Structure formats: structure tokens, C-alpha cells
Amino acid sequence: MKNLFLAVLFGLAAFGFRGPGDVITVKGSDTMVILAQRWAELYMGKNSGITIQVTGGGSGIGISALINGTTEICNSSRPMKNSERDKLKQRFNSLGVEIKVAKDGLSIYVSESNTVKELTLAQIKDIYTGKITNWKQIGGPDKKIIVYGRENSSGTYVYFRDFVLQGEDFTSTMQSLPGTAAVVNAVSKDKFGVGFGGAAYAKGIHIMRVKKDASSQAFEPTAETIKSGSYPITRYLYLYTRTRPTGQIKEYIDWILSPEGQQVVQKVGYFPVK
């Protein structure tokens, strides 16, 4: 019986080892999908033997894919949760590897015609938790605030809830949209709408200046204010891998962190980490 066991063991082992392919799969954050696509296009142009497949879906979806083994790299606009690390630990005996690849100023979008130009963190929290419902409460016209946000699989949603709302729930009147582009589109067409998302998407809308409290100075999310930490809603954008990256995946990530890769970050509208 021991011989049978050994034969099957080696058979399974031999069958189980599959050589690494030339396709790198990247999945996750919608905030990062344009950035990831630009990286992939440029890198594939320089390395003809490699295919990089980029898909969005949200940070939560990307992390699930990493845990399920269906993607090699996960894009995430929020740090991985302890519960997610536990799942990785359970299946891969690894905590996952976190790589900070860009910085983002999480922006508050309003229509270009909106007369309110700056908000405090507390006011943003009150708008998104439903305590402020009319623009006149914050110096605007007597009009109802139409609140747009992201779905709960989004890393931007989680980061905004944890950091800006300090863990409180979003107002039930918030209209959840499937991507940052959809939020920008909705706000650009809604004079009394408000939304949030990555700085790189800010086309056809106005970005609010944000201040920590009523007595602070208000800042726009720019390279300087994000680098200096003056803009109050600053976050990192991450790549995650299951285990320490090796081979082609390591080379790709090294390139992302190189001056060339970080230039792409700036071109897309985010801010380099180096």
C-alpha cells in the first residue's frame, strides 16, 4: 500500500506542477484600471513575449480573485483587511505582499456650476451620512443634495467609509454607481450632485477644495498638496501578490516602480510614490 501511495503522490505532484506562462493577470480596483492598462500597454510594447490582462471590478473583487487563485496581481485602492489576510493565510500560508505604487488624492466632485467650492471633512462626512441634505446648509442654493457613491466592492468605497465617515454607514439615499467614471458622468450632468473618486478621473466636473476643519486652510488635490500631506484625503494605491513576486511578475512590478513606470502614474493623473 505504501508503494501505491508513493506512486500516486509522485504522479499527482508531477501533474500538479505547471510551468509559468507568459500571461500576467491583473484584476481589481476600478480606480486603478486606467493606470494599470497604461502600464500594461507600455510594458507589453517593450516586451513582446508577455501578455498582461487587466480587468477591473473593484478592489474587493480583485482581492477575492487573489485568494481564489484566479489572478496573479491584484490592484487595490485600499489596504487589505485582516479578514482577507486570514483567508490568504489559510490557503497559501502567506500574508500576501503589499506594494505601494501610487498616491491619490481622493477627490470630491461637484458640477462645474455648483457655487460651493470648499468643504470641511466634517461636512463631507455629514453629507454622506445623511445629516446634511440641502446645499443651503453649507452655503449653497436651497436645493436637495443628490449623493453619488460607489458600490461596496469598491476599495474607494471602503477607504471613504473608514477614513472620511470614520466607520459610519453611508446614507441610504446614496446612489451607488459601478465605477468612478460613472460617478463623474452622473455628477457632471447633475447641478446638485456630489460624488467622490480618484483625482485622475476629474473631467467635466469641479473638484472641491477640502480642509481638515473649519479653521484650516482648504486645499485642492495636487502633486504638491498630496506630497506634503496638506490635502486631507490622501491614500496609497497598491498592488498585491500572494507570495513574494518572482520571475516575470517581479520584473513587471520592478518596472512599475522604476522612473518610467512612475511617469505613467503622473500622466494618468495620480502621484508617484518615489
Add this chain to the structure above:
Amino acid sequence: MKQTLGYLCIILLVFTIVVKGQEQEADTSATAMLEKLTEVKGQVEGMNETVLEMKSTLDALKKIKISGYIQSQFVNVNSDATVGGFSGGNFDKNYHNRFQVRRGRVKFLYDNDLTQYVIQLDAIPTGVTIKDAYITSREPWLRMFALTAGVFDRPFGFEIAYSSSSRETPERSRIFQTLFPGERDLGAKVEFSSLEGPLSFLNFKGGWFTGNGIANETDNAKDFIGRIGVSLPFTEENLAIDAGLSAYSGSVLRETGKKSYTLSSVTKAGADSTTKYIDRTYFGADLQVYYDVPVIGGFSLRGEFISGKQPGDASASTYHKVNTSSPTDIYLRNFVGYYVNYVQNLGLSNQFVLKYDVYDPNSDVSGDDINQNVAAKLGAADIKYTTLGVGLVHHWDANVKFTLYYESVKNETTKYVASLKEDIKDNVLTLRMQYKF
């Protein structure tokens, strides 16, 4: 001249009619377009409402989560004797291999953020049983404390809570199968855990239980079971260390007219016919280390040690169950047991597994002490077992995995028990296929 004027008048009239007609036509088409636009707008608004309604329905449905797994396996033992009790159930003396559906689980969870409803069933060819049935409620302020009531895993050690669908070995260690058969108990517990913040490394779960598994209560005494744990992630090094201390403080009822024997002497067992509740006390320590080895993959090294007093029966060291129609004596033993389990990921799809597992149901006696003197009341239930297991797990995809596992089981021998004069032939080979969703 008159004729020319007449022609001019006719032309003007025709022109006026044509222009008027065109204007009317334009008016008509603009009105029609406006009507059409209003109609389309109405349709869009209607669709919007429908989408919003569907979204609210979908949001409600998203709270219902169904998961499950089936484990089908082929098991072979190297004997026709009645063995294999700790490898998915005893074999009959007439055969030594079998196909089996070991587990067929389906779990329904209604997750309303702060409250959860859970029912888990095990549906296998021999019947359908309830594995879990509980409610959990988390306080809304700190979200750190939760209360759970019903039938659920006993909060002791690591291996109980480690799902059978994730576990790399086919079964739990012999000591866990003996001390906590079925893993679940009926009761209530409080839990402390902080997802983020300075206390996120600490967790606690503890509560009071009937001590009878999923069976009904049989006495007034409740058993306390609890574990305090730490979880230390060193993300830069890709190293994690988790550890915990557990305690079980309970008792079993000594039925009227029956005795409790303490089996700690090789000459004579101590008898007690006055104490109503006999101690059932365990202490445990567990440690899990995870580390990502570059190129090869992550490994985990897990171990647990448990020691204590177990009020069992004459023929088995599982806890004594009250049976009012046919009461029996209680046999109290000091036990000790531990396991060490090494799992090495080999790439993304394979895992190598090695496990060493020891259970000594009576640590006060050994080998030939057993059954040397009839008055000591020692027997097969006092025999120590060690199991060395080796195996390979192959993850076919996100849902399917195969497990090949071989267990070499060794027992203590005693010249005073005929069936235990030499090692029992009870090594087990398991080939399992699992589907999980």
C-alpha cells in the same frame, strides 16, 4: 395688367398656402417630437424606477449567502479488523476499503451586517444532520463585541474552528475527535475582536455550554469553554504568528447508584460514590507560524498541546454521557495530547502535508501497566496512540481539490490484553476529492 395682377395674386396665394402648410407641418413635427421626447423620458424614468426597485431587491438578496462543500473519498486500511474510527468512521470486520461521502455540507447565512443567522446541514447518504444553528449579534458602537447563541463550534484551540473544507489533512487530530466529538456544542458565547486599531492583535471567545455536543441538556451544571488569542502579522517579512490559550472548565453528572473511578494507579482505581459532579477540565495552548518561502511558496507550522481530566467510560475515553435508562460508572483519567502539523505550499496548486499526532488518554499509566491488575480497571481505553501522516493536496481550480493522505498509526502494546500485544494494523490511505463553493 389686370391679368398680370391676377397671376401675382394667385402666386402669392399659393406661396402663402405652401408656407403656411410648411409652418403647420413644422409645428406638427415639433409637437410630435416633443410628445415622443416626453414619452421616452417617461419610459426612462419608468426604467429608472424599475432599476431602483430591482436594486433594493438585489441588495436584500445579497444578504443571503449560500456556501457548501462535498467530500467524496476512497479509504483503504491495512486490516480487516474493526479499525479506522478516527479516519472517517469504523470499518466492519468484513472489508478494508470503501467509497464514502465523508461530508456534504450546505450553509445558509443571512448577513445583516450587525446580525447573522446561520444554519449548516450535513447531508450524506446515511442521513441529514444539523451542524450549525446559531444567531450572532454584534454591538453597533465599537463593533468589537458579539454575542452568539445556538449550536456552534466550541471555542477551544485552533483545530476545531479550522474548517474541514480548508484543512489539509482528512480528519482532525485524535485528541480533538475524542475530547470534542462533532466539534459543536449548544450554548452561548461572547466574542471580542477588533478588525483594525491597536487591539486588532487580540481576540477572545468564551461562553457556557451544555457539554453534550448537539444533544439535549442532561444536568444543571454548565461548562465554560474559552480561548484568548493573539495574532501578530509581520507583513514586511511575510511572517505571521498566531497563538492562544484555551480552557474547558466543566463536569459530568454521576448518576445515582453509580461510581466514579479515578484511574491513576496501576494497582487499584480510587472509587468515589459521593461527588455528584465529576470534573471535566482541559487546558490547551496552540501556536501557528506562517512564512512565505521565496520561490517555493508559503509554509505553516501549527501545533497544539492539551492536557487535563477526562471523565470517560470503561471502554472509551470520550466524555461520559448521562443515560438515565442504563446508567454506567465514570472512569476519570488524566490525559495529554498534542500534534504538530507542517504544510508547505509548492507553487500555487500543491501542498505537501506532514503531521505528527499523539494522544495518551491516561498519562499516569503506560504499556504493561494496563490490565496488569483488574482492580486498577485499566484497559484498551487507556492505550496511547501516535499517528504520523503524510500527504499531498492538489488544488485543481478555485473549487476542486484532491487530497492523498497516508496515516501510519502506532499504539502502545501490553502483554496483558490479547488484542494489544502488538501494533494494530490500522494504517489508513485516503484519496479524497472535494468540491467547494
